[in-house]
Amino acid sequence: MPKQTFFNLPQNKRERIIAAAIDEFAEYHFLDASINRIIDHANISRGSFYQYFEDLEDLYQYIFQIVADKKQAYMDQHLMDQQTSNDIFQVLRKMYQLGLKFAEEHPAFAKIGNHLFKGDKQFKLRILGEWEEHSKQFFIGLLKKGQEEGTVRQDLDLEVASFLFYQLSLTLTDQYLMENDWFENINRYLEASNEMLNIFAQGIRAPK
Amino acid sequence: MPKQTFFNLPQNKRERIIAAAIDEFAEYHFLDASINRIIDHANISRGSFYQYFEDLEDLYQYIFQIVADKKQAYMDQHLMDQQTSNDIFQVLRKMYQLGLKFAEEHPAFAKIGNHLFKGDKQFKLRILGEWEEHSKQFFIGLLKKGQEEGTVRQDLDLEVASFLFYQLSLTLTDQYLMENDWFENINRYLEASNEMLNIFAQGIRAPK
């Protein structure tokens, strides 16, 4: 957590620092980020930085919390507005869509997340803690529900399917943020996510 | 390409340097690798390094070529030994399997490739050139053949399916090399790759 001094700062200065940090962490993984670039960009002195934060990781955790909150709020908001259909295929479709749209609307935030997921495993664990495990369990729960309702094959390996859904949503966002890697534009990515879910749906659906 | 001096070296010294470089590039992406660590590990002086190589990228390209050749040979060898079935699902299954087994048998090599695929896009392009595009076209060709034979749905978006196959093989290897991320051991990964292909197969197969 940043020191009290940071929160005493005039709003505009605080925001300048936050903006500089977001830019830095969007471009570089935490382990490659530089305090020098941040203080240059934010126009504060080296000494000040250490008056506000313990070190770079202190700042990173603060920024990452902002990102995580933003994404959480985004998902909550948009998953609500349309009444949550009980169809698990609908839920998954919506999640993929929202993931991509969040990346489109908040590329810097998305890039920060992306660096974290792609980069050093130790660091990822330190920042995310149990989050990834929860996420995995969420997917498994969703699929289990599908099995109980009879819409998902009984013999499906839920762990594997959950791996598929989770990893592919990360890959999709990653590729999108990479810019013109596989697909041309956001719409093609949305199309692709849809088609992928069609494949999955047909692939895991119970036979009639 | 390394300078002539390097190739004039006594074999054992050359191999010491290659081994040190492989270790370094297996642990760190090229952009994070350090000449200092390599020369320490190889027990040569700083000056010697520059007598053998233009710079670190010169060495990297040399090492990467070794890795690429090794993998190519591995694939060729094992795709041959069992007569190549014409079934595209069989081919894909075998490719996933071999990818994982190569990573198991040659973890350092696999890690080097992995760093390349996960890391900086500019650098990846510089090293791989058109390779990724060829790879993509290979998958598309495979699927197109399936469509012509009537085993793959006509309305399948081949670009998306190809994305799926390509990215997932990378993800699978990546997760395996990360050690005990999703699945416990190599066998569980092989199982997972099989189950994933079952899902895909059912997902893209033409209706009877």
Next chain:
DNA sequence: ATCGCTTATGACAAGGTTGTCATATCCTTT
């Protein structure tokens, strides 16, 4: 053994990084 080519060496410059600290400035309260 001396000449000459090849190889080896580590000190060095120039640039980057982080964290500290003595000093200066600002601002509020008295």
Next chain:
DNA sequence: AAAGGATATGACAACCTTGTCATAAGCGAT
């Protein structure tokens, strides 16, 4: 206005990085 606490500053040490270069050592042929 003066005192005192909070904030700002940039020089500095310590450590890393890369690439160069003058010098030294090895080694084969004459």
